[in-house]
Amino acid sequence: MSATMLQLAEGLLALPGAKHLPHTDKDPISNLPTLPEAQVSDSSIPIIDLEALHGPRRSDIVKQLGQACQHKGFFAVGAFFFFFFFWKSFLLEFILDASCAKWYMVVKNHGIPRTTVSNIFDTTREFFHLPKEERMKFYTPDPNSDIRLMNAYKDEVANVFVARESLKFHCHPVENYVNKWPTNPPSFRKYAAEYLTNVRRVEITLLGAISESLGLERDYIEKKLGGHYVSLNYYGACEQSDLELTYGVRAHTDPTIITILLQDDVPGLQVLSEGEWMDVNPIPGTVVVHVGDLLQAISNHKFKSLLHQAMVNCEKERMSIASYCYPSSDAMIGPPKKLIDNDHPAVYQDFTFKEFSEQMWKVITFTDTRLDSFKCSTA
Ligand SMILES: O=C(O)CCC(=O)C(=O)O
Numbered sequence: 001m002s003a004t005m006l007q008l009a010e011g012l013l014a015l016p017g018a019k020h021l022p023h024t025d026k027d028p029i030s031n032l033p034t035l036p037e038a039q040v041s042d043s044s045i046p047i048i049d050l051e052a053l054h055g056p057r058r059s060d061i062v063k064q065l066g067q068a069c070q071h072k073g074f075f076a077v078g079a080f081f082f083f084f085f086f087w088k089s090f091l092l093e094f095i096l097d098a099s100c101a102k103w104y105m106v107v108k109n110h111g112i113p114r115t116t117v118s119n120i121f122d123t124t125r126e127f128f129h130l131p132k133e134e135r136m137k138f139y140t141p142d143p144n145s146d147i148r149l150m151n152a153y154k155d156e157v158a159n160v161f162v163a164r165e166s167l168k169f170h171c172h173p174v175e176n177y178v179n180k181w182p183t184n185p186p187s188f189r190k191y192a193a194e195y196l197t198n199v200r201r202v203e204i205t206l207l208g209a210i211s212e213s214l215g216l217e218r219d220y221i222e223k224k225l226g227g228h229y230v231s232l233n234y235y236g237a238c239e240q241s242d243l244e245l246t247y248g249v250r251a252h253t254d255p256t257i258i259t260i261l262l263q264d265d266v267p268g269l270q271v272l273s274e275g276e277w278m279d280v281n282p283i284p285g286t287v288v289v290h291v292g293d294l295l296q297a298i299s300n301h302k303f304k305s306l307l308h309q310a311m312v313n314c315e316k317e318r319m320s321i322a323s324y325c326y327p328s329s330d331a332m333i334g335p336p337k338k339l340i341d342n343d344h345p346a347v348y349q350d351f352t353f354k355e356f357s358e359q360m361w362k363v364i365t366f367t368d369t370r371l372d373s374f375k376c377s378t379a
């Protein structure tokens with residue numbers, strides 16, 4: 001595997017120079033980047049009824065879905081690549097860029113049984129409650145490993161503690177990877193396989209509707225699919241005194257086609273919406289779906305990848321399960337001819353997922369600036 005989703009996920013989290021250190025001393029507040037204050041939950045979140053996609057209202061739902069992802073305005077602001085300026089510059093870019101769209105949706109009636117959802121959370125919690133030595137059996141510095149534990153770490157450059165611990169692994173087709181997954185807790189493989197098989201079905205249904213909303217064949221994006229990669233995310237409750245210094249996950253876009261995020265009942269996810277950080281509070285029985293960088297390119301920048309982050313709190317642990325949908329390495333990602341005309345010139349050249357992954361390692365960034373080298377010179 002030349003460029004795996006493991007590498008991509010690593011790219012999301014590793015700033016150049018970031019060190020994985022235990023959190024020991026408190027840093028002077030004056031040196032810290034300000035943690036963005038979120039507005040209360042966004043009441044205009046698009047809620048998509050997946051079941052209705054199989055009935056007579058399909059075309060309405062497809063339209064709704066297209067509107068949820070739509071990118072209505074783009075104001076490019078040059079990014080600085082020195083990481084001293086990195087933080088502020090990319091936030092500025094996205095605050096301007098995000099002035100009018102959502103780029104995510106909440107999906108209800110997805111058909112994943114309630115017990116499947118509670119089982120995956122139970123087994124994930126049990127895994128992260130195991131003694132550290134047991135969890136560390138999955139630690140490896142090799143980004144190409146089929147399964148990998150990522151620890152919480154202190155970013156000395158940005159001067160923050162990134163509190164997420166995650167177990168990341170390939171999962172499609174399940175039978176090719178299941179033997180690499182934990183056997184402790186004993187329920188892990190069964191419950192993970194059950195959830196991941198269900199989420200794959202949701203993914204294919206959504207991609208069909210997303211393709212149609214772009215005026216493409218229903219299987220246009222599905223035909224590009226490669227594997228499937230999942231991140232079981234665990235955020236321990238943190239000490240009140242550390243709260244100002246601690247992120248769950250810092251602001252990023254996902255280098256995926258779409259990401260399907262299952263949250264437990266503890267709030268923490270925030271999205272940048274209309275220039276403000278908004279809490280996306282968990283709604284029971286739903287999943288959150290983000291537009292990723294690759295859908296931004298496939299849609300010829302009609303859709304926009306979502307900037308999001310996760311916060312921790314000092315009362316409760318939190319878990320989320322991010323399913324990353326990504327293409328096969330030779331799949332062409334640039335916009336299809338059908339989306340290009342005089343009024344809509346190509347924003348991106350054709351490129352393969354392999355080329356994209358290689359580029360991600362050359363220019364490590366948290367955002368869709370990963371796509372910049374694939375932009376057409378006229379765009
Ligand atoms: O935990 C969350 O809510 C967000 C996780 C996330 O963004 C990711 O795993 O890519």
Ligand SMILES: [Fe+2]
Nearest residue numbers: 252253254308
């Ligand atoms: Fe993410």
